[in-house]
């Protein structure tokens with residue numbers, strides 16, 4: 001179990017963004033953080049990883065405090081055994097793909113390495129350097145490198161976005177299978193409702209710097225007044241409205257739009273019921 005209970009304020013110029021987090025994630029499970037753009041999902045991952053520091057509160061992983069501001073306790077990033085797949089991949093540019101994979105750990109689990117190479121379909125790329133790869137290929141290599149590290153915690157920030165739809169569906173299934181076989185604890189950020197429903201054992205719904213709901217992914221479909229998200233109207237006709245939530249276009253019934261008056265381009269409140 002990973003418990004997070006903390007505050008953080010980010011200041012950019014005259015604007016402040018407040019994160020007020022109270023949530024928990026499941027051990028040896030795929031946890032998904034879902035919510036619209038700007039909700040604070042990436043910031044939450046950065047704070048859990050230790051890349052950014054919380055202002056006040058705790059981050060507790062199983063029975064160990066990674067951070068506890070009252071006890072002035074902070075386990076440094078290097079000692080957290082985390083693998084983090086960033087939106088910009090973070091691969092070493094002058095190493096081959098194979099060396100990128102081998103560099104992360106002294107004693108690689110050969111079975112896992114072979115499994116990951118086959119699963120993510122990167123065998124033909126092993127002698128290539130990251131600069132020669134497409135965005136989707138880089139994303140697969142970054143994911144492979146994170147998996148072979150056998151981290152206690154795997155943090156994935158939209159790891160499948162640059163990958164085309166057919167391969168994305170395949171990789172989603174592979175990720176589920178690999179997680180089940182090797183029992184990783186994953187916290188993954190996504191904009192995609194489809195991804196939550198396909199992958200998540202546990203979901204945290206974020207909006208405006210807070211976790212507004214959490215639990216089994218079915219909460220996104222249940223009758224729950226907290227499941228109000230914001231999105232931009234892209235198109236509308238007499239029965240349906242197409243709304244952009246994050247990068248995900250969703251076709252909704254008019255009854256799911258909770259804002260009374262709106263037109264194309266407006267930000268509206270949406271119920272996912």
Ligand SMILES: Nc1ncnc2c1ncn2[C@@H]1O[C@H](COP(=O)(O)OP(=O)(O)OP(=O)(O)O)[C@@H](O)[C@H]1O
Pocket residue numbers: 010011012017035036037038039040041042043044191246
């Ligand atoms: N280091 C920082 N300094 C200043 N502001 C920051 C910093 N990191 C994040 N923020 C602010 O936090 C807010 C939330 O950003 P964040 O990237 O966490 O959202 P997100 O939900 O991941 O969005 P997206 O889905 O678009 O990636 C933004 O308004 C951003 O300006």
